[in-house]
Amino acid sequence: MASYEGSVQRLIDEFGRLPGIGPKSAQRIAFHLLKLPKEDAHRLADVIVEVKAKVVWCKRCFNIAESDLCSYCADERREAHLVCVVEEPKDIVAIERTAEYRGKYHVLQGAISPIEGIGPEQLRVRELITRISGEGITEVIIATNPNIEGEATAMYLANLLKPAGLVVSRIASGLPVGGDLEYADEVTLGRAMSGRREL
Amino acid sequence: MCGVLLAAPERRKRFEVRRSGASRVDRPIQPVGAIGMPGLYRDQGVVLRTVKLGEADRILTILTQNHGKIRAVAKGVRKTHSKFGARLEPTSNVALQLYLGRDLDVLTQCETIESNRALREGYGLLTHAIPMLEAVDHLTQDREPVPAIYRMLTGALRTLANRRSALVTPAFFWKLLALEGYEPRINACARCETPAAELPLFSFDLQEGGGLCRGCAMGGGRQLSVEAFDLLSRILSGGLNDALDEAPSPASHDVEKLALAAMEHHLERRLKSASLI
Structure with a gap:
């Protein structure tokens, strides 16, 4: 099979390793980069090098951070007794956009997946238990995805944490605002009905 | 050939073929449950597993009643305003409308038949339900109709949700193996063929496919109690309903472990989900 000159082919191969990028897309991105001004290409290369050098997991909550603690863990104004458990760092961004929550976070870095054989020991559950005993946490909000893996994780954590006397809650499930009832x-x-609240 | 003038004999031949209706043979065969539009069909099935695809889609593996195991794309299912909502989670039994694809079909509509919600809301139930789905996924072939397995799976999921017995999953494994032709021999020694009524069985050997008497076992196989052999016999001979009411015991624990080992032995692979039972 015909291929391009050395470094161009290497660039196409590297792009081809990225998730969701096939050989044709990789080729298109590589040629786009070749057409860019040198400074634009250098800026992209620099930010990739920088992010790999600087970004680490927060030592406390396992969110992405640029120092030992992420900005949420380092923020003294946040309520330290309240922790919201999420699957991935991007879930923190989604919750922060609501501007409804002012507590701390804990990132599990995945969810229990029986079908993939991923159990609690492959997640940051042990670290959560350590935090709860060491940081005076009294309430845990479980904000894992409302799918089968997220529900399994939530049920496992509830079984684990409730006997310790903590307030354990799960984010509500129900109808999206702006939707029609008949399409639900x-x-x-059923969950919206069972989780209804008094007006 | 479109737009090309044909010679008179060729035109006549085509006209005769059209009149006789013989050209219908060349049309694609409509699948069972086909509806009006070509390529569209309806069926019902249990979602066995889901895999994320792209930004908001999922590839579903579904055991259908009439089309066997299929793989289909549910577009936009991961978005909060998806029309599919929570219907397409594993363990759900759903009525489907799909568009036939070359490899992956495309899901166009679905309705819940049984959501088996209880299974998703109990960690212990879920960890017992998923191994059943995984075993069926490995045991069935793409697009080979197996309505008996579909019926057995829907029944087992319903029973697990209602009866909440740990014995449902091993019983399903044993019955599934029996349906596939691997029914264990437990009324006589699998090696010397002495009836169990004359010489009680002592152990179970997966290679031999049944129980062995003490003389034939010679330290081989897994030692099983008389109660465990009795329970296994009841599961395979129509006594499961009563067995489900019994409290967990060492015998039921042995039967559970042996069922998993037998399933993995015949699948020739480990069931990933069984590690969480």
């Missing part, structure tokens, strides 16, 4: 599926609508 039975599981979501």
Whole structure:
């Protein structure tokens, strides 16, 4: 199979390793880069090098951080007795966009997946238990995804944490704001009914 | 050939073929449950597993009643405003409308038949349900209809959700193996064929495919109690309903472990999800 000159082919191969990028897309991105001004290409290369050099996991909550602690753990104004458990760092950004939560976070870095054989020991569960005993946490909000893996994780954590006398809550499930009731599926609508609140 | 003038004999031949209806043979065969539009079909099935695809899609593996195991794309299912909502999670039994694809079908509509919600809301139930789905996924072939396995799976999931017995999963494994032709021999020694009524069975050998008497066992196989052999016999001979009411015992624990070992032995691979039972 015909290929390009040395470094161009290497660049295409590297892009081809990225998730969701096939050989054709890799080729298109590589040629786009070749057409860019030198300073633009250098800026991209520099930021990749910088992010790999600087970004680490927060030692406390396992969010992405540029020092030992992430900005949420380092923020003294946040409520330290309240912790929200999420699957991935990007879930923190989604919750922060709501501006409704002022507590701390804990990133599990995944979810229990029985079908993939991923159990609690492959997640940051042990670290969560250590935090709870050491940081005076009294309430845990479980904000894992509302799918089968997220629910399994939530149930496992609830079984683990409730006997310790903590307040353990799960984010509510229900109808999306702006949607029509008739299009709601039975599981979501059923949960919305059972989790209804008094007006 | 479109737009090319044909010679008179060729035109006549085509006209005769059209009149006789013989050209229908060349059309693609409509699948079972086909509806009006070509390529669209309906069926019902249990979602066995899901894999993320792209930004917001999922590839679903579904055991359908009439089309066997299929793989289909559910577009946009991961978005919060998806029309599929929570219907397409593993363990759900759903009515489906799909568009036939070359490798992956495309899901266009679905409705819940049984959501088996209880299974998703109990960690212990879920960890017992998923191994059943994984075993069926490995045991069935793509697009080979196996309505008996579909019925057995929906029944087992319903029973697990209602009865909450740890014996449902091992019983499902044993019945599934029996359906596939691997029914264990427990009424006589699998090696010397002495009836169990004359000489009680002592151990179970997966290679031999059944129980062995003490003389034939010679330290081989897994030693099983008389109660465990009795429980296994009841599971395979229509006594499961009563067995599900019994409290967990060492015998039921032995039968559970042996069922998993037998399933993995015949699949020739480990069930990943069994590690969480």
